[in-house]
Amino acid sequence: MFDFLFQEPMYEELIGRKPGVYNALDAMECALALEHDGVWLPFGGFSGFEPKMIDEKTYIDEWGTTYQRDAVSWPIDAPIDYPIKSREDMAKYKSPDPTMPGRDEEIKKAVANNHEDLALLGGVLGPFAATWLLMGYERICMALYDDPGILTECFKMSVEYSKEAARLSAAAGCHGMWLSEDLGDSHSGFMRLEQFQERVLPHIAELAEYIDSLGVPVLLHSCGQINEYLPALTQTKIVSVNPLQRTAGMDIREFKQEYGDRFCIIGNIDSSVTLPFGTVDEVIAETKEAIEIAAPGGGFILASDHSLHDGIPIENITALRDTGLKYGKVYSN
Secondary structure, X not given: OOOOEEOHHHHHHHHOOOOOOOOHHHHHHHHHHOOOOEXXXXXXXXXXXXXXXEEOOEEEOOOOOEEEOOOOOOOOOEEEEOOOOOHHHHHHOOOOOOOOOOOOHHHHHHHHHOOOOOEEEEEEEOHHHHHHHHHXXXXXXXXXXXXXXXXXXXXXXXHHHHHHHHXXXXXXXXXXXXXXXXXXXXOOEOOOHHHHHHHHHHHHHHHHHHHHHOOOOXXXXXXXXOHHHHHHHOOOOEEEEEOOOHHHOOOHHHHHHHHOOOOEEEOOEOOOOHXXXXXXXXXXXXXXXXXXXXXXXXXXXXXXXXXEEOOOOHHHHHHHHHHHHHHHHHHOO
């Protein structure tokens, strides 16, 4: 079992405190309280860095992206403005240095305190996700037609950063690497298949190949409807797909039948409807269904289809955990 632990009240209920800032030790303790088998440890900022505050809720990070925090954005705030708006911006843009000290500090803390056999899972951005944070989705869409070269430059720049981030994360002790690369919305992929294959896939494949060469598995996190992209993704070194978003039409039975011998499945418990608004019995029923479909033969890690986020009652979170513990072992072999 695994999940992205994105709800402070859950921490308070399970470990007696709110983290304030997402950190390794609190995340590990919360993961253990949920009897998870892994924990997310993203590559971080450098020691002493302070974002430029615009007001009490708005700030600019080291990449030049402007974010706004609100009551439910923890631990990942929403971008509202982007540093690359033109060719001129691209020409003078310089990405942060991934080798600055302190970026792997939380991973090292986790390694030093990991006495429960948790899988320590690092995290880097894929080229599309990183470029989204640099340009915004609208400019990406325009550039696909007007200036695809600027996208290639952004993709290449982000891949070089993520390669070094992955190398440092693995060297610090991560056992696997999340490649965060949302590729679709609730209805379809963000671009036509041929655009994805020509413009984005080669950079994803390059990054996945590099991470694989470090000796750690590559786990893809992509929300949305990405069925059309899956055949192309089988040609990469990615070994797992998460989260198989139910509300985006990602059918776990079809995925298991088509790709169960190629990708490990992580996710599929509905975090948009069932977990936040369903009853405990509905959570139990959906969890049992996912286990019965995806676990036989192995290759299934029980998780939500996004994260354990604000708005999900603690009783539904513990129902997910308890159902996994009760029924998951039947299919452990």
